[in-house]
Amino acid sequence: MLSAQTIRSGIEELKQITGIALRVMDAQGVTIAATEGSQVPPEEWLRLFAESDLEWEARDEYALFKLAEGETLLYLLCAEGGEHKTAVGRIALSELRQLLLATAQRPDKETFLRNLIQGRIQTPELYRQAQKLHIAEKGGKGVLLIETVSETAQIRELLKGLFPERFGNYLLETDERNLALIRSLGGGDRNAELKDTADMIVDMVNTEAMANVRVACGMAVDGLQGLPLSFDTARQASEIGRIFYAEKAVISYHALGIGRLIHRLPKDICRIFVREALGSDTLPEEIDEEILATVRKLLENNLNISETARQLYVHRNTLVYRIEKLQKATGLDMRNFEDALTFRVALLVLNYLKYQEDSDP
Amino acid sequence: MASLSLKNICKVYPNGFEAVKDFNLEIEDKEFIIFVGPSGCGKSTTLRMIAGLEDITSGELKIDDKVVNDVEPKDRDIAMVFQNYALYPHMTVYDNMAFGLKLRKVPKDKIDEMVKNAARILDLEKLLDRKPKALSGGQRQRVAMGRAIVRNPKVFLMDEPLSNLDAKLRVQMRIEIAKLHQNLGATIIYVTHDQTEAMTLGTRIVVMKDGVVQQVDSPQNLYEKPQNLFVAGFMGSPQMNFIDAEIEVNGDQVFAKTCGLKIELPAEKAKKVKEGGYHGKIVTLGIRPEDVYDASMAPEMKNPFDATIRVYELLGAEVYLYFDLGEFPITARVDPRTTARSGSKVKFAFDVDKIHVFDKETEKVITN
Numbered sequence: 001m002l003s004a005q006t007i008r009s010g011i012e013e014l015k016q017i018t019g020i021a022l023r024v025m026d027a028q029g030v031t032i033a034a035t036e037g038s039q040v041p042p043e044e045w046l047r048l049f050a051e052s053d054l055e056w057e058a059r060d061e062y063a064l065f066k067l068a069e070g071e072t073l074l075y076l077l078c079a080e081g082g083e084h085k086t087a088v089g090r091i092a093l094s095e096l097r098q099l100l101l102a103t104a105q106r107p108d109k110e111t112f113l114r115n116l117i118q119g120r121i122q123t124p125e126l127y128r129q130a131q132k133l134h135i136a137e138k139g140g141k142g143v144l145l146i147e148t149v150s151e152t153a154q155i156r157e158l159l160k161g162l163f164p165e166r167f168g169n170y171l172l173e174t175d176e177r178n179l180a181l182i183r184s185l186g187g188g189d190r191n192a193e194l195k196d197t198a199d200m201i202v203d204m205v206n207t208e209a210m211a212n213v214r215v216a217c218g219m220a221v222d223g224l225q226g227l228p229l230s231f232d233t234a235r236q237a238s239e240i241g242r243i244f245y246a247e248k249a250v251i252s253y254h255a256l257g258i259g260r261l262i263h264r265l266p267k268d269i270c271r272i273f274v275r276e277a278l279g280s281d282t283l284p285e286e287i288d289e290e291i292l293a294t295v296r297k298l299l300e301n302n303l304n305i306s307e308t309a310r311q312l313y314v315h316r317n318t319l320v321y322r323i324e325k326l327q328k329a330t331g332l333d334m335r336n337f338e339d340a341l342t343f344r345v346a347l348l349v350l351n352y353l354k355y356q357e358d359s360d361p
Numbered sequence: 362m363a364s365l366s367l368k369n370i371c372k373v374y375p376n377g378f379e380a381v382k383d384f385n386l387e388i389e390d391k392e393f394i395i396f397v398g399p400s401g402c403g404k405s406t407t408l409r410m411i412a413g414l415e416d417i418t419s420g421e422l423k424i425d426d427k428v429v430n431d432v433e434p435k436d437r438d439i440a441m442v443f444q445n446y447a448l449y450p451h452m453t454v455y456d457n458m459a460f461g462l463k464l465r466k467v468p469k470d471k472i473d474e475m476v477k478n479a480a481r482i483l484d485l486e487k488l489l490d491r492k493p494k495a496l497s498g499g500q501r502q503r504v505a506m507g508r509a510i511v512r513n514p515k516v517f518l519m520d521e522p523l524s525n526l527d528a529k530l531r532v533q534m535r536i537e538i539a540k541l542h543q544n545l546g547a548t549i550i551y552v553t554h555d556q557t558e559a560m561t562l563g564t565r566i567v568v569m570k571d572g573v574v575q576q577v578d579s580p581q582n583l584y585e586k587p588q589n590l591f592v593a594g595f596m597g598s599p600q601m602n603f604i605d606a607e608i609e610v611n612g613d614q615v616f617a618k619t620c621g622l623k624i625e626l627p628a629e630k631a632k633k634v635k636e637g638g639y640h641g642k643i644v645t646l647g648i649r650p651e652d653v654y655d656a657s658m659a660p661e662m663k664n665p666f667d668a669t670i671r672v673y674e675l676l677g678a679e680v681y682l683y684f685d686l687g688e689f690p691i692t693a694r695v696d697p698r699t700t701a702r703s704g705s706k707v708k709f710a711f712d713v714d715k716i717h718v719f720d721k722e723t724e725k726v727i728t729n
Contacts, residue, residue, distance in 0.1 A: 154464050161449040161460060196445070203443035203520075208461045208508065210434040210441075212414045247374040292377055310724070311571055351376060 002099055003110050004173040005156070008033035010095050020088040021080040024096070027073040031176050041078050050076060056089070063089045067096055074100070109133050109165075113182060114172050116224065117143060117231035130224055136168055140185035142194040143218040143230040145238050146201060148177050154209045155179065162204060180234075182227065190220030191254050198250040216241060217252040239263070243355045244348060258345070262352050270349045277332070277346040284329040292347075294322045298334055299344055305335070363425045363438070363515035363548050364390045365411065370420035372406050372572075380406040382572045384420070388550070393542050395563035396552045398595070403572035404552045405520055411550060412518050413437050424515065435465070437516075440509035444521040448493035448504055454480075455489040458507045472511075479510040482544055483537075498530050503537065510545070519551045523558065535561060556596050560584070568592050590724040593647050593717060599681060599692045601647045605721065610640040617646055617718070620687030622666055627714055633728040634718055644727065647717035650681070653693035654710050655701055662710030673703045682707070 011022040012035055021038035025031050029046045041062045049057055049064050050073060056065045063085045065077040075096060079089030103111060112129050115121050121129065130137050148155055156171060156179060163169035168184030181201075185193050198215040205213045218234030221227060233253040241251030244259030256263075262270070275281055294312065298319075301307045309319040323334045332339040370384040381403040388394050396404035409415040411422065413434035422430055429437055448457050455476055462472045480486045483503045493501060502522070509517060519538075523531045539562055542549055553559055559566050560580045568575040568583065568591070576588045587593035593601045606619035615631035617624045624646075626634060634644070656665035668684040668691070675697060682693040682701055693709060701707040718727040 157464060158460075161452065162447055164451055167450075200445040200447050203445040204447055206409075206412070206414055207441040207443050207446070209464065210413075212434075244376065246376050247378050247380065289377075293379060296377060296379075311573075 002096070002103060003114075004033045004152075004176055006099060006103075007096070008035075008153075010099060011035050011092060014088060014092050014095070018082075018084065018088045020082050020085050022088070022092055023078040023080070025076040025078070027076065029076060032075070033176060038078070038080055041080075046076065046078075056086070058086050061085075065089050065093045067093055067100075069100075109135065109170065110172055113170050113227075114174070114180075117172070117180060117182070117227045119228040119232075123225055126224060135170075135224065136184070137224050138222075139168070140187070140190045140220055140222060141168075141224070141227060141230065142183050142185055142190065142220040143227060143234045144181040144183060144194065144198055144201065145174075145216040145218070145231075145234040146179040146181060146205075147214045147216070147238065148179070148205075148211060149213075150211050152177065152179055155205055155211060155213065158205065158209050159201065162201075180231065185220055191217070191252065194218075194220055195250065195252050195254075198252070202249045213249070214238070214241070215250050217250070217254075219253050236263075243352055258348060259352075262345075262348050265349075265352075267353065267356060270353055274346055274349055274353070277342050278330045283350065286329040287326055291322050291326055294319060295326065295334060295343065295347075298323075299340060303335060303337065303340055364388060365516065365548070365550075366421075366423040366426075367407075367411070368421045368423075370407065370410060370422060371418045372403070372410060372415060373418045380572050381410070384574055386567060386574070386577060388548065391546050391548055393549045393551065393562060393564045395559040395566045396550065396569060397554065397556060397559040397566055398569035398575075400554060401571075402569040404554075404567075404569050406572075407569075408518050408520055408550060408552050411516075412439060412441055438514050439516045439518055440512040440514035441518045441520070442506055442509045442522045443519075444524045446502075446505040446522070448496075448501055450493055453490050453492060454485060454496070454504050454507075457493070457504050458511050461508055462511060475511040475513065476507075479507045482510060482541070483507050498526060499533055499537075502526065502530070502534055506537075506541065510541075515548065517545075517547050517549045519549065521553055522551075523553075524555075531558075538562060557598060560596070566596075568595060570595075586726075586729040587647075587717065588726050590645060590647070590719050593719070593726075597649060599650050599694065601649050601717070602653065602689070602691045604646045604648070604686060604689045604691075605643055606646050607643055608634055608639040608641065610635050617644070617716075619646070620689070622664060622686075624664055624711065624713055624716070626716065626718070630716065630718060630728040637720075637727050639720075639727065643721050645719040645721050645724075647719060648711050648715065650692040650694035652712040652715040653691060653695075654712065655682070655693065655695045655699045656708035656710040658696055658699060659710065662712065664713075665708040665710040667706055668709055669706050670701050670703050673701065684709070 007024050011024060011033060015022055015035040021035050023031060023034040023038040027050060061080055063079045066073055067075040077089060077093055079085040112133055116126060127137060152173060159171050163181060170182040172180045174180050183197055194217045198217050201215050202213055205211055216234045216238035218230035221230045237251050237253040237256060240256050240259045240263045241248060245251055297312055298308045305316060305319055309316045327333045332343045334340045365388040367384055367386045370381060372381040373379050384407055396407060398404050406415060410417050413432060417430050421428055424437060449460060458476045458479060459472045480489055483506060485503055485507060488500060523534050526534060535558060551562060563580055565577060566580055566583055567577045570591050576583060576592045583592060583596050604619050606617035609616040609618055615626045615634050617626060654662050656662055668686060670682050670684050672683040674681040680695050680697050680699055682695055684691055717729050720727055
């Protein structure tokens with residue numbers, strides 16, 4: 001497979017020459033690289049085209065193309081705007097083919113490492129290729145997943161400067177918005193070192209690139225063969241962090257708290273638990289944002305009503321009224337530790353279910 | 362440089378966590394504003410909202426009278442210095458300072474001018490060709506500052522920039538930052554949890570707790586006229602002593618009774634306590650360690666009382682004496698010539714003119 005940066009530089013050059021906007025997507029229609037001004041083609045049409053036998057199709061402003069290897073669809077390409085979109089699309093397709101061919105013939109660190117962290121390379125092959133590419137096989141390593149909200153070019157540049165390859169660090173683009181950093185680690189507390197690196201990345205990207213990032217730390221591992229595990233745990237940390245700890249810019253696989261447990265639960269079990277805890281599949285209507293804010297503060301203050309009332313600037317009786325309103329709607333009394341715990345877990349489970357529903361197609 | 366206006370700023374995360382609640386502040390051009398408070402109080406979140414690194418849930422943020430809620434960070438004309446800085450290991454000091462400008466495609470001659478100017482301000486001119494490994498900790502920190510200065514921003518935002526330095530270097534860099542503020546005439550917003558840093562650097566300090574602004578004031582006013590128990594306890598090291606006392610009003614005289622002591626409050630304080638209707642109620646008295654005297658060295662002090670010293674701590678220019686008054690632990694900061702030692706029985710006295718009185722329930726100040 002080609003790196004997003006390789007694809008991007010190829011299509012950017014064509015865009016500059018022809019003025020036609022280009023977008024390259026994977027077989028599922030997820031954008032890998034796009035030129036400025038490119039729009040996402042209509043989703044339904046894209047899906048139908050991907051499933052069809054057609055090699056290319058033009059409609060309205062768009063021309064769509066497929067690039068396959070045998071039976072496997074590798075990329076979808078979209079050329080947009082102008083009467084020459086079809087011709088330019090074909091040129092871009094041809095260029096992508098050439099790049100793929102060149103990549104297949106040339107051993108390339110980035111492709112090797114991308115395949116390695118995704119578990120696509122078996123152990124004997126791993127050592128053979130690592131030696132050929134002069135990549136150190138031994139020593140502590142860990143994967144950091146860096147999610148950006150803006151384009152990655154500047155951030156990539158910055159991180160390459162901070163983590164040069166000659167110190168055993170490798171930066172990979174996993175898609176248009178995400179980067180993976182394989183970090184070489186010292187002999188101390190390796191997970192703490194990964195976390196410190198993640199904190200530094202956030203601060204440096206904030207201050208130097210003036211952009212926001214979230215960083216997920218995987219498990220620190222020994223040797224190259226451990227990297228798939230580190231990458232997988234970083235992905236888990238990233239997802240669990242997004243659901244349960246949205247306010248944190250750095251999330252570590254080693255500090256996922258109760259989110260780790262809930263994330264493992266089957267959805268059916270979660271639904272049964274919510275029904276049992278709240279008496280319905282969702283939060284009862286009576287429980288508005290004000291009551292939820294009150295509950296959060298009460299939990300923060302270890303169920304201390306006076307302290308919570310003081311911090312919320314409300315009278316103690318107002319707080320008690322809100323607690324009783326919640327009790328009436330759910331049967332749970334927040335003054336009671338077990339009920340408070342049940343409600344807290346129910347809120348987390350509801351968060352998880354909502355995330356699952358939103359991400360289901 | 363620039364002025365800033367924050368009106369009713371709130372930050373609520375998607376999971377419902379309210380990090381900042383109804384934050385209001387007007388910042389004048391060239392001010393050095395400090396956000397201070399314990400971990401999790403919302404100070405960094407507020408700074409990140411100003412930077413544009415966090416969305417503002419509600420409220421209005423203006424820089425130089427222009428609403429910037431939806432303006433990208435890079436277009437806000439700000440520069441930031443954060444805690445976990447790093448230098449590019451294989452680049453020289455010059456390149457380290459120039460890198461951010463190169464990323465933003467600033468012309469080469471302009472970069473050269475800006476880097477050399479920043480190097481001059483920070484006294485880094487002779488080090489421009491050095492690599493980071495050949496720099497001391499303080500020099501590295503100055504390079505990190507230089508990366509912000511080269512941007513020539515309207516506002517500097519600093520989030521605990523000295524936290525990773527050792528104590529000696531922190532003091533040295535504190536002075537450097539104060540000098541920098543004078544030299545640049547810049548508007549600086551500085552986040553710290555260290556109240557000493559806050560007191561020494563800020564022209565005004567914003568004390569925060571649980572996402573709520575507790576008090577905005579000059580360092581001196583925060584120290585001398587805290588508006589609530591939290592501010593009183595947070596500002597000052599060692600922290601203010603707190604003692605619960607029952608109020609007794611007798612005509613115009615007001616007494617605070619605690620642990621066998623009957624302290625008559627000065628007329629002005631007495632008037633406020635009396636007017637507040639505190640007769641018979643329990644209040645919290647606050648007294649700074651430097652206002653607790655070894656009575657043998659201050660015979661003019663009234664109402665001396667006996668106490669047994671638990672710990673004697675000599676700091677050179679002063680001595681801390683720790684003892685208990687009933688159930689309340691007290692710290693006294695006294696002259697090093699005191700003869701008091703651990704285990705000895707000593708007569709102490711409070712300077713009643715300096716006593717603060719707080720409502721025990723609301724924790725708000727009754728009189729300072």
